[in-house]
Amino acid sequence: MSSLTKSIEAYIVSLFEEATQDEISLRRKDIAEKFGCVPSQINYVLRSRFAPEHGFIVSSQRGGNGYIRIMQLRFNNCEERLVHFEDLVGNVMSEQESRRLLASLQNRSILSARERILMEVALRKQDEIARSTYDIPPYRRDLQRAELMKSLLRSLALA
Amino acid sequence: MSSLTKSIEAYIVSLFEEATQDEISLRRKDIAEKFGCVPSQINYVLRSRFAPEHGFIVSSQRGGNGYIRIMQLRFNNCEERLVHFEDLVGNVMSEQESRRLLASLQNRSILSARERILMEVALRKQDEIARSTYDIPPYRRDLQRAELMKSLLRSLALA
DNA sequence: GATTGCTTGACTTATGTTGACCATACAATA
DNA sequence: TATTGTATGGTCAACATAAGTCAAGCAATC
Numbered sequence A, B: 001m002s003s004l005t006k007s008i009e010a011y012i013v014s015l016f017e018e019a020t021q022d023e024i025s026l027r028r029k030d031i032a033e034k035f036g037c038v039p040s041q042i043n044y045v046l047r048s049r050f051a052p053e054h055g056f057i058v059s060s061q062r063g064g065n066g067y068i069r070i071m072q073l074r075f076n077n078c079e080e081r082l083v084h085f086e087d088l089v090g091n092v093m094s095e096q097e098s099r100r101l102l103a104s105l106q107n108r109s110i111l112s113a114r115e116r117i118l119m120e121v122a123l124r125k126q127d128e129i130a131r132s133t134y135d136i137p138p139y140r141r142d143l144q145r146a147e148l149m150k151s152l153l154r155s156l157a158l159a
Numbered sequence C: 001g002a003t004t005g006c007t008t009g010a011c012t013t014a015t016g017t018t019g020a021c022c023a024t025a026c027a028a029t030a
Numbered sequence D: 001t002a003t004t005g006t007a008t009g010g011t012c013a014a015c016a017t018a019a020g021t022c023a024a025g026c027a028a029t030c
Helices: A004-018 A028-034 A040-049 A079-089 A095-107 A113-133 A138-157 B004-018 B028-034 B040-049 B078-089 B095-107 B113-133 B138-158
Strands: A023-026 A056-061 A067-072 B023-026 B056-061 B067-072
Touching: A004 A023, A004 A028, A004 A040, A004 A067, A023 A028, A028 A040, A040 A067, A056 B113, A079 A138, A095 A113, A095 A138, A113 A138, A113 B113, A113 B138, A138 B113, B004 B023, B004 B028, B004 B040, B004 B067, B023 B028, B028 B040, B040 B067, B078 B138, B095 B113, B095 B138, B113 B138
Parallel strands: none
Antiparallel strands: A023 A067, A056 A067, B023 B067, B056 B067
């Protein structure tokens, strides 16, 4: 008694298996018809199963000749190491720890200099906003930081 | 299958490939005739596909011997590129605009797939927190997004 | 029983295409 | 020189076609 969402997910995965590229394109309306559901169901599947954190990028266009395009990101064997570091992050991460981790990842050539900078900027910006705009106390910022760090690592690790 | 707009876009891109310069010139009327469409369709293609955010500048002249000239932007140094990005982003940026910009930057090989996904995750996370945790209204999220986008681009331009 | 995940449909927003009408540059002519 | 004609390109609004959002209700799981 597989759910609709799982069926649609499986179907989309099968499209990737057939495809020669890491990218497929589909019509929301067609898929909805194929599964006899409402079109917005497709959005739910995409949001819950094909998010960047799962290694996919979804882009779309409305209007005439509209489409939904799903790219599967495949990176070179960083997977295990990054997944490991994701565990290492845990639920809480201080600013210091985050800097150290990024430096270490760059040293081991798991991140390029540019990738590290992007992550550093993202972390710093988030922290800045949390602190100065919303007055979030340090501990909750450490939670948020760990969240963001994990999302970023996950996006690079999963393919 | 492929839309009229895409065909015209592809044709114009092919003109650039043939050209020796970073600049091409065309007659709106001629292109419209070639594709059997109304002339204003060309304006639509230019507006949606050859805007500055895609790295082009369009100038034109009306009247007898009128023309449309399309220049492909080239940056000589980081500074120029940075200024261009800041202009492009401005103070406000919708989620859509941000996604489109990232797609365009990746297409132009200004960003790698990994860099793009990092940026996408950072933007999404920030937005998610602003929306669901702090209940920030859309306009202020657009301000924040522009800020983050500029910070990320700035860091890369200088890297 | 409460929380989380799934499904639906009404409403919103974006894109592509067309045509009517407007603006401008140049040239011929008065 | 001033006027007018002709050849361009520009703008905008209407319409068709897709996709996105959101909240409410239902189902599954803890």
